[in-house]
Amino acid sequence: MPVDVEARVISNTRLSSDYNVIALDAPAIAATATPGQFVMVKPGRGTDPLLRRPFSVFEIIESNGRITGLTLLSKRIGVTTRLLYSAVEGDVVSCLGPLGKPFTLVQPPTEAWMVAGGVGLAPFATLADALVARGVPTTLFYGARSGQELFYLDWFASRGVKLELTTEDGTRGEKGRVTLPLERSLRERASADVMVYACGPEPMLEAVSHVCDRYGRTCEVSVERVMGCGMGGCYSCVIPVHETGGGHHFVRSCLAGPVFTAADLVWDHD
Amino acid sequence: MTDIDLSVDVGGLRLSNPLIAASGCYGYGVEYADAVDLSTLGAVASKGLFLAPREGHPPQRIVETPSGMLNAIGLQGIGVHRYIAEKLPELRRLGVTNLINICGSTLDEYVELARILSDAEGVHALELNISCPNIKEGGITFGCSLHGTFDVVSAVKKVTHLPVIPKLTPNVTDVASIAKAAEDAGADGVSLVNTFLAMAIDVETRRPKLSNIVGGLSGPAIRPIAVRMVYECRRMVKIPIIGMGGIASAVDALEFIIAGATAVQVGTANFVDPFIWSKLTAGIEDYLQRHGVRRIADLVGSIDISTREKEWVSS
Numbered sequence: 001m002p003v004d005v006e007a008r009v010i011s012n013t014r015l016s017s018d019y020n021v022i023a024l025d026a027p028a029i030a031a032t033a034t035p036g037q038f039v040m041v042k043p044g045r046g047t048d049p050l051l052r053r054p055f056s057v058f059e060i061i062e063s064n065g066r067i068t069g070l071t072l073l074s075k076r077i078g079v080t081t082r083l084l085y086s087a088v089e090g091d092v093v094s095c096l097g098p099l100g101k102p103f104t105l106v107q108p109p110t111e112a113w114m115v116a117g118g119v120g121l122a123p124f125a126t127l128a129d130a131l132v133a134r135g136v137p138t139t140l141f142y143g144a145r146s147g148q149e150l151f152y153l154d155w156f157a158s159r160g161v162k163l164e165l166t167t168e169d170g171t172r173g174e175k176g177r178v179t180l181p182l183e184r185s186l187r188e189r190a191s192a193d194v195m196v197y198a199c200g201p202e203p204m205l206e207a208v209s210h211v212c213d214r215y216g217r218t219c220e221v222s223v224e225r226v227m228g229c230g231m232g233g234c235y236s237c238v239i240p241v242h243e244t245g246g247g248h249h250f251v252r253s254c255l256a257g258p259v260f261t262a263a264d265l266v267w268d269h270d
Numbered sequence: 271m272t273d274i275d276l277s278v279d280v281g282g283l284r285l286s287n288p289l290i291a292a293s294g295c296y297g298y299g300v301e302y303a304d305a306v307d308l309s310t311l312g313a314v315a316s317k318g319l320f321l322a323p324r325e326g327h328p329p330q331r332i333v334e335t336p337s338g339m340l341n342a343i344g345l346q347g348i349g350v351h352r353y354i355a356e357k358l359p360e361l362r363r364l365g366v367t368n369l370i371n372i373c374g375s376t377l378d379e380y381v382e383l384a385r386i387l388s389d390a391e392g393v394h395a396l397e398l399n400i401s402c403p404n405i406k407e408g409g410i411t412f413g414c415s416l417h418g419t420f421d422v423v424s425a426v427k428k429v430t431h432l433p434v435i436p437k438l439t440p441n442v443t444d445v446a447s448i449a450k451a452a453e454d455a456g457a458d459g460v461s462l463v464n465t466f467l468a469m470a471i472d473v474e475t476r477r478p479k480l481s482n483i484v485g486g487l488s489g490p491a492i493r494p495i496a497v498r499m500v501y502e503c504r505r506m507v508k509i510p511i512i513g514m515g516g517i518a519s520a521v522d523a524l525e526f527i528i529a530g531a532t533a534v535q536v537g538t539a540n541f542v543d544p545f546i547w548s549k550l551t552a553g554i555e556d557y558l559q560r561h562g563v564r565r566i567a568d569l570v571g572s573i574d575i576s577t578r579e580k581e582w583v584s585s
Contacts, residue, residue, distance in 0.1 A: 234343070255301070
């Protein structure tokens with residue numbers, strides 16, 4: 001059951017001129033959130049922004065063994081993310097959650113390959129924690145525009161997550177898109193028992209889905225659609241899924257997702 | 271004063287309080303059952319139902335605008351038969367008062383929907399959607415004309431014992447005359463307003479922000495216009511009015527009630543705060559206590575224009 005918390009900002013770390021990690025005093029949400037779930041967030045009480053915006057839970061934070069809150073990874077794009085970027089300790093952010101369907105956790109010896117594009121890194125910290133705790137060998141394929149936009153690399157490395165980095169400008173890791181090392185790994189390790197998890201821009205998710213399909217691997221994707229309520233009320237965040245017997249129908253990504261089996265989604269649609 | 275009475279009667283639809291979840295803003299109600307005790311709402315207005323399932327418009331379906339939002343969902347829905355089979359039993363179990371919103375492409379479809387729902391257990395009233403701005407066929411073609419409104423209301427009234435409450439569009443020259451046509455046809459009440467036809471354009475790409483190009487504006491931005499329209503209708507008709515348009519607080523709800531609404535619907539604000547209902551109830555009760563009004567029904571249409579009557583200029 002989701003709860004609404006008027007969460008105090010515990011800290012706000014600017015990672016770059018666009019990205020920040022904001023920590024919110026929302027233990028009631030953090031205590032029940034599972035990897036892949038999201039929260040609906042609204043800074044301030046006014047009407048700009050009017051609606052909440054969806055964010056993946058980035059980290060669960062603990063102090064002395066007690067869960068004290070959660071963090072969000074945000075990229076400054078619109079009004080909400082601008083306010084989250086400039087928020088200071090003590091500000092209040094309305095935070096509703098946890099919401100949505102989480103990732104399916106695999107068990108060893110299955111390997112987990114997480115594929116992140118840009119701010120699509122957001123759901124993979126909690127997922128990595130859960131996978132590592134189960135002893136699942138975990139790799140993060142992580143692509144960004146430049147080396148300055150690859151974050152939390154030490155965080156993942158310190159947990160034993162193997163990193164495969166790409167940048168579009170070649171300033172760090174391999175030059176090109178994140179699907180390059182992913183496809184190469186799928187090809188070179190054709191017999192590996194692998195589950196792929198992906199989050200990022202939809203064209204990236206589509207490419208990852210096709211590549212996994214080509215190599216016969218199961219892939220779960222976390223999608224981001226324009227969302228009004230996060231509760232199934234407004235029907236704005238729909239995404240087309242295949243119907244048995246052909247055709248497609250729209251499902252609400254807040255309820256049926258945000259995590260979907262990639263093969264269920266219709267990619268060549270609006 | 272302790273025994274505050276929030277109950278109201280909307281043309282035979284008995285509500286424990288005047289707060290209704292607005293159609294199209296609350297799914298089929300069951301989506302919220304984990305978070306909210308739905309029996310504490312006055313009623314839930316279902317998502318608009320056609321006879322057959324509908325796919326709705328492709329995304330992008332909503333866009334935020336100043337103090338409001340545009341939507342063009344396109345009435346995606348499961349159709350009346352699946353609603354009765356899959357949703358209504360759960361709603362009955364939860365003790366929900368159900369105001370079923372029905373949409374037709376033709377007059378016959380409204381009549382057929384009314385017949386089917388009149389036989390279903392747990393349906394308390396019908397809200398006729400003759401006002402959706404986002405679909406081409408039916409609906410709004412009735413709601414934009416006096417004859418169309420009269421015809422669909424009288425046809426539905428002939429086949430049902432349920433209270434019939436047409437939901438009116440504000441996208442007309444004179445909404446009060448449409449309300450009068452509904453009353454003349456035997457409507458038990460009117461709901462108003464549906465959303466205002468509007469659009470938004472991305473100037474960088476020169477593309478409309480909604481896939482449907484145009485959509486319906488809701489939220490606090492429309493509230494003063496909606497209040498004015500409720501007030502105009504109150505002066506024109508005797509049947510109860512369900513008022514809506516940007517209600518986000520108890521004060522907003524009271525404004526509609528004082529203007530003449532017997533009950534109110536909340537839509538967009540529920541997206542922002544799904545737990546808004548208990549806050550609205552507490553705020554209304556507090557107001558009634560402070561003003562020494564025991565029954566909310568006594569507040570309906572209680573606007574005091576005694577010194578301002580002469581300044582009213584009819585538009």
